Amino acid sequence: MDHVCEEQVYSQLFETHSKTIYNYIYYKFGNSEKAHDTVQEAFVRLWENCAKVQPEKARSFLYTVANNLYLNTLKAEKVRLKYADRHQKSMTHESPEYLMEHNQFQEKLKNALNALPENQRATFLLNRIDGKKYAEIAEMEGVSVKAIEKRMHLALKTLREQIEGI
Amino acid sequence: MEDNHLAKWLNGELSEEEQKAFVASADYALYKRIAEESTLLRAPEFEAEEVWNKLQEVKNEATDEQPVIEMDSTPVHWMEPFRPFLKIAAIIVVMLGISYVYLNSQATSFTSEVAQQLNLNLPDQSEVVLNAKSTLSYEQGEWEENRRLELEGEAYFKVAKGSKFTVETSLGAIAVLGTEFNVRQRKGLLEVSCFEGKVQVQQGLKKLVLIPGEAVQILDGNWEEQKVSEGAVPSWMSKESSFNSVPLKIVLNELQRQFDVDVDQDGVDLNTLFSGSFSNTDLNLALESISIPTQLRYTRDGKKVLFYATNTP
Helix, strand or coil, X not given: CCCCCCHHHHHHHHHHHHHHHHHHHHHHHCCHHHHHHHHHXXXXXXXHCCCCCCHHHHHHHHHHHXXXXXXXXXXXXXXXXXXXXXXXXXXXXXXXXXXXXXXXXXXXXXXXXXXXXXXXXXXXXHHHCCCCCHHHHHHHHCCCHHHXXXXXXXXXXXXXXXXXXX | CCCCHHHHHHXXXXXXXXXXXXXXXXXXXXXXXXXXXXXXXXXXCCCHHHHHHHHHHHHHHHHHCCCCCCCCCCCCCCCHHXXXXXXXXXXXXXXXXXXXXXXXXXXXXXXXXXXXXXEEECCCCCEEEECCCXXXXXXXXCCCCCEEEEEECEEEEEECCCCXXXXXXXXXXXXXXXXXXXXXXXXXXXXXXEEECCEEEEECCEEEEECCCEEEEEECCEEEEXXXXXXXXXXXXXXXXXXXXXXXXXXXXXXXXXXXXXXXXXXXXXXXXXXXXXXXXXXXXXXXXXXXXXXXXXXXXXCEEEEEECCCC
C-alpha cells in the first residue's frame, strides 16, 4: 500500500501541492519569504506524521498545517503580482495609447486586489491564476463551497467597484 | 438572479436566461475584463528546489538523532610491541588531519587592480564579475555546505541555483537564491541591485528583500529604495560608472579605481550629492561628466587631477 513515508509518495505530494500552498499563502499575505517557509514547515510536519497520515488525506493535512501556521503570526502585506511573460510579449505591437490605457488598467486591478480582504483575494486568485475549482478552494479554507461562491462573488463585485471608482 | 451570480458566471453555471441578462447589463464588459486580466497575474516565483533541498536537510537531521547504541564496555589493551609504532602512526594521522584541515580552510581570494575587471567562475558554476580594485574571497573547504563569500568593493553575481548563497561585506550581508544582482560596497555606502530572482539585504537587524528591478542604497545607515532596469546588467559592466544621489567623495574615489590617476581637490564640498555616470574608458570624458553637473573645474597633469570650486581664485 502507498505510504506517505515512502520517498516516492512524499516527493509526489511535494510536486503536486507545494506550489499551490505557496501561492495560497502569498495571495493572502504578500510575503514570499514567509510563504516559502510555510511550505517547508507544512511538509516537515507531514514527514513527521507520515506514518499516521493516509496519502489521500495528505492534501487536507498540508492545508490545515499551512493555515494554522500563519494564522497567528503573519500580518498581511502588499501583494506584488507580476504579469505573465506571454502577456507582455503579445502587447508589443499595440499603439502607445492602447498600451497606456492597458497599463493603467493593470495598475488599477493590482491596487484593487490589494485592497480586498485577504480571504477574498486568496480565493479569487486561486481560481483565476491557478484554475482551482471552488470545491478545492473550499477544502483548503475549510469552509463550504457556498461560502467560497459568496467570496468569489463579493471579490469580483468589489474589484469592479474599486476600478470604476478610481 | 441569485446573490452569487458572479461566482456562477465565472464557473459557467448561469442558466441561458441569466447569462443573457448578465451580458446585456452595463457592468458586463468590465467584469469580463477583470476576469480575463486577473488570469494573467502571477505570484513571485516559487523556489521549489530550494524548499525541497531544505526539507532533505531537516529529514536527514531527524534520522541522525536516533539513539546511540551502547558499546560493550570491556576495556581493550594494546599489546606492548605495537606501542611505539602506534604512537608514530597516530602522530602521522594527526598531522595529515591538520594539513587537510589547513589546506581546506585556506581562503581562495581574487583581487582586481585599478582599471581592471575580472571574470570569475565559482565552484558551483556561479559567475562573478569583479569591478576595479575589488576583492572576493571564500573558504574552499566549506564551499559545498556553505556558499559564503566575502566582498570588498563591487561585483556582479549570476548565481547558479542551489543552496543559500551569501555575500558578506563590512556593511552588511546579502543572502540569495538563484539570481542576478550587483553589490557595490564603498566607505559608508552599500548598494545592492537585483536584476533577476530574489535578494535579501541585511545590515544589523534590518532586512529587506529585493525583487527584480529593485535596488537599495544604504548610505551611512540610511536605507533608500531605488529602481533599476529589470533584466539589465550594472552600468559598470558596459564601461560606465553610475551613481544615484551619492556623495561626491565616493564618485571621486570611483574615478581613482577606474583610471590610474590621483585625484585631489581644493575647496570642493565632498558631501554634495551626485547623480549621473562617467565613462570608465575615456578619462577626459569622465572628467567632463563629473565637473559639468557639479560646476567644478579641474586641471589634469599626467596622472594628477585636481578638482576645484568655480569660485576658488
